[in-house]
Amino acid sequence: MVDGIYIHIPFCINKCNYCDFLSFKSNEEERKKYVDYILKEIDLYPEYEYDTVYLGGGTPSLLNYEDVERIIKRLKIKPEAEVTIEVNPKTVDLKKLEDFKKAGINRLSIGIQTFDDKMLEVLGRQHSSQEGIKTYFDARRAGFENISLDLMFSLPNQTFEGVKFDLEKLLQLRPEHFSIYSLIWEEGTPFYKKLEEGIYKETDNELEAEMFEYIIKRAESLGYIHYEISNFCLSGKEARHNSKYWENREYLGIGLGASGYIENKRYKNQMQISKYYDNIDKGIHPIFEEEEVNEESKEQYKYMLGFRLLKKGVTPSEKYLERCVSLEKKGFLKREQDRFLLTHKGIMLANDVLDEFI
Ligand SMILES: C[S@@+](CC[C@H](N)C(=O)[O-])C[C@H]1O[C@@H](n2cnc3c(N)ncnc32)[C@H](O)[C@@H]1O
Ligand code: SF4
Incomplete structure (x- = not known):
């Protein structure tokens, strides 16, 4: 049964130089209209009961409190749900953070990226390191007890010392959870252009x-569990919503360009806003493409996603056992009872x- 929902909010104050997520600038009126359509899209699906809700983007925190509340109120949410x-x-x-809390949000994922002000400028971020830290402490004051921070590394011209500096700053804050991504040079971004022009170089x-x-050693030495390739948490603070993706479980995806997985189908929503609105006006699901997940591809997803969960791993079927054993012999997998782990x-x-x- 579907019990997770991802809602995409495709708005940002500005486009960061490295990012190719589906997001753009907007005004208050456009955001309100978009939320109206989000609510209509939710109504096109059966009324599931959710134990994880994830507002992602883009920058969902750009929505005003009333719009966030309108979305939350439209959903049937279980009492102990994780709402991020x-x-x-x-x-x-x-x-605003206090208002989000009142609206039913109980987990924040804050985009810090780096604590180096010069690097924040290079990234095209609109905030300083101090503003990032202030947001973290404001969130604590507002009563949030489950906070995740996003950091990136392997940034243009970033030194090993630079990475250590960022990690120490983050660990000092002691968030319950953090994600750390090495920079992906996404085609079409200003970063990619500079790479092509030879102004930037990929990290060796x-x-x-x-x-x-x-990063792994240092975080583990301070009690963090490296539970997913890019994710670390304190005990019991795994991201419950994202874990559903890695566990190959179904979830509803709502909003422009959102992906979802229900009733054995993986789908992606329209990526053009006019088409998205038009489909919903016609009362049809605003789906751009979908793929029936047969037993074979379900099995493939099980490995591609499941191995990401470093403490859980995957119990292979007979068909894939040999492949796992071969990867074990090469030192890429290890066995724990009937499971294989990276x-x-x-x-x-x-x-x-x-x-x-694959
Ligand atoms: C959709 S953003 C959510 C947070 C919010 N939009 C922000 O940036 O403050 C999710 C995260 O993806 C990461 N990210 C985005 N583009 C990336 C890239 N090209 N390479 C690596 N990580 C990236 C960033 O760490 C970002 O915080
Ligand atoms: S990193 Fe976040 S804030 Fe920056 S453009 Fe991407 S989604 Fe928007």
Whole structure:
């Protein structure tokens, strides 16, 4: 039964130089209209009861409190549900965070990216390091007890010292959870253009691996559990919503360009806002493409997603057992009872290992 919902809010105050998420600038009126359509889209589906709700983007914290509340109120949410909103520090203050809490949000994912002001400028972020830290403390004052921070590393010209500095600053705050992503050079972004022009250079693979190894060791030494390739948490604070993706469970995706997985179908919503609105006006699901998940592809997803969960891993079917054993012999997987898990070497080369199951 579907019990998770992702809602995409495609608005940002400004486009960051590295980002190719589906998001753009907007005004208050457009945001209100968009939320009206989100509510209509929700109504096109059966009334599921959710135990995880995730408002992602884009920058959902750009919505005013009333619009966030309108969305939350439209959903049937279980009492102990995890209800997350992604927050860009530039878009909130203490009052807004208090209002989000009142509206039923109980988990924040704050986009910090780096604590280096010069690097924040390079990234095209609209906030300073101090503003990022203030948002974190405002969130605590507003009563949030489940906070995740997003950090990036392997940024243009970033040194090993730079990574250590960012990680220490983050760990000092002691969030319940953090995600750390190495920069992906996305085609079509200003960063990618500079890469092509030779102004920026990709971080050397070996250095990037050393940075990542350091991050894992340091975070673990301070009690964080490295439970997913890019995610760390304190005990019991795994991201419950995102874990559903990795556990290959179904969830509803709502909003422009959102992906979802229900009734054995994986789908992606319209990415053009006029088409999205038009479909909903006609009373049809605003789906751009969908794929029936047959037993074979379900099995493939099980490995590609499941190995990401480093403490849980995957119990292979007979068909894939041999492949797992072969990867075990090469040192990429290890066995724990009937499960296979990524080894340290497997984590460092995770993309290659996961590709073995496509
Ligand atoms: C959709 S954003 C959510 C947060 C909010 N929009 C913000 O940036 O403050 C999700 C996260 O993806 C990460 N991200 C975005 N583009 C990336 C890229 N090209 N490479 C690596 N990580 C990226 C950033 O850490 C960002 O916080
Ligand atoms: S990183 Fe976040 S704030 Fe920046 S453009 Fe992407 S979604 Fe928007």
